[in-house]
Amino acid sequence: MSPVLSRPPRRPAVLLGSVALLVVTAALSLAVGAKPMSLAEVWSGLVDPQAPAYTVVREMRLPRTLLGLEVGAALGLAGGVMQALTRNPLADPGLLGINAGASAAVVTGISVLGIGSLSGYVWFAFLGAAAVSVLVWAVGGGRTATPGRLALAGAAVNAVLYAYVSAVQLLDTASLDAMRFWTVGSLAATGASATLFIAPFIAVGLIAVAVLARPLNALALGDESARALGARPAVVRAGSIVAITLLCGAATAACGPIVFVGLLVPHLVRPLTGPDMRWLLVVSAFVAPVVLLGADVLGRVLARPGEVQVGIVTAVAGGAFFVWAVRRTRAVAV
Template sequence: MSLTKSHRAAGLLAALLLLLAAVALSLALGARQLTLSDAWRGLVDESAAGYTVVHQMRLPRTLLGLLAGAALGLAGGLMQALTRNPLADPGLLGVNAGAAAAVVTAIGLLGITSLSGYVWFAFAGAALVSVLVWAVGGGRGATPVRLALAGTAVNAALYAYVTAVQLLDTASLDRMRFWTVGSLAAAQPSTVAAVAPFIAAGVLLTAVLARPLNVLMLGDDSARALGARPTRTRAWAVAAVTLLCGAATAACGPIIFVGLMVPHLVRPLTGPDLRWLLPYCAVLAPLALLGADVLGRTVARPGEVPGGVVTAVLGGAFFLAVVRRARLVAA
């Protein structure tokens, strides 16, 4: 059962405090351990011993985790509302794979190595695959199962293509091998600056769409009776998902399951109201991604496990639990 408005506001504040704690840990933990006080001094004092570590490595990585996490969480919430599919996720429905395939094409075949160049390929790939999965899944008659199956098939084909391009271009293999599993490790200030405007535009568009999508969940006929325009709302929602997923994937690779897990965890607190669900997703998804990244840094120190691997392991178990629960309810 969803919470009252005051309880939702209090819960959102608690989530923000947890996110702040995750940011502090992200700045402090890694191959070189810093205390929280050392991390703070490294953040604000140029003469501090940890200044270089914090500003050149940890801060860009943390900022990218915040941006990419918010983008993936909002995209997942949008996709689940748009398709009325509780299993919808940018990773499961092939959107991230489309962006990844386009970026690998740009890097491996066209020689485009700058983020500002291949981010446009990521947008195009995400948009094309969104339309393809929707069409293969049945279009207006698509069901959650058909969309999931279509997304799985497209995912498999695109990741096979990604692997083939990497194997054919050995020079690009080393450069792309960490990117293709999803990681924040290569974050740089220029990376954050390049994707921030696109993610900001996607977030703004998502905020505008929250109320129209709430109406759209009543059904197209009811939505039209209330003055909504379903076709235009869906088109803008696809544009928002493309901006969010394309920018996040271009910056840190295809990270899956964040967009699936977070809306599921949030919905018991907020109910279906997107005016509350989406802000919760924008806070808790970065918390999940930064938590996975910090965990990956600490379990294999001085090396690290890419954050995308951690989210895949945890998210895979969560996905199986969701499917099992749905079967039990259906039975």
């Protein structure tokens, strides 16, 4: 293998470029909305409590932007880990049914127990995500699980749970409005407390991903080669599912199920960083918020003075990308 292929020379430049792009996108998220603002107005709204833009910027757009940064990074990292775990380039966090498990548990909490706050959503989301993770892990073979078995088990569980979510929404008309808004996916669905509330869970997920990056590189060579390099495939897979559960559970609890970000971002990053998970995951953590906040800004522009929720924008754009990716690879692991 040539040095150029094994060690892409553009990695530091790609990382710096992704950070710069994230700063620009965050600025746009603060400036664009029903009432467009100049950067000078945004700055005064951030630092001057007496400024006319203070309420809009500090109490509405800044929490929304920070939430987008957190959730975007969580979804991007979860997608990168998922694709490495299953060795499937078309995998995303929904492949193992984790998003569906979180959604089903939250919808049950809304319908049966009347849960209506993030502090209630998040525990139901984690419970559902964890339960489905264990179920998929067991059905996929436990310690002998293979990427193919995990993908098959996840696809089956995913279909059943989303059918359940749809059935609850149809049968429980009293809770339909709350569930409909949450299940679409939106950065505006929660208050300013959401950012702080989910931060510890995402932080633990980030630490887990950092620890797993090197073993995931070994796992990409196959189980036997991974063992020869000192990695333990069963432990790496179990740890990866825990990390994905934390990241997806927190993101889903705060914003609802936002699709395709985890699928799209690793595909955008991989040609620039190469397959090394250490670089791919770091850059994905910056690029994914760019994609999510960019979709959120686009949603505000398309329906001004109203807005299209970010979950709808990512679903439309992600669906088009998925079709392109399927045609490009010519094979999909089902």
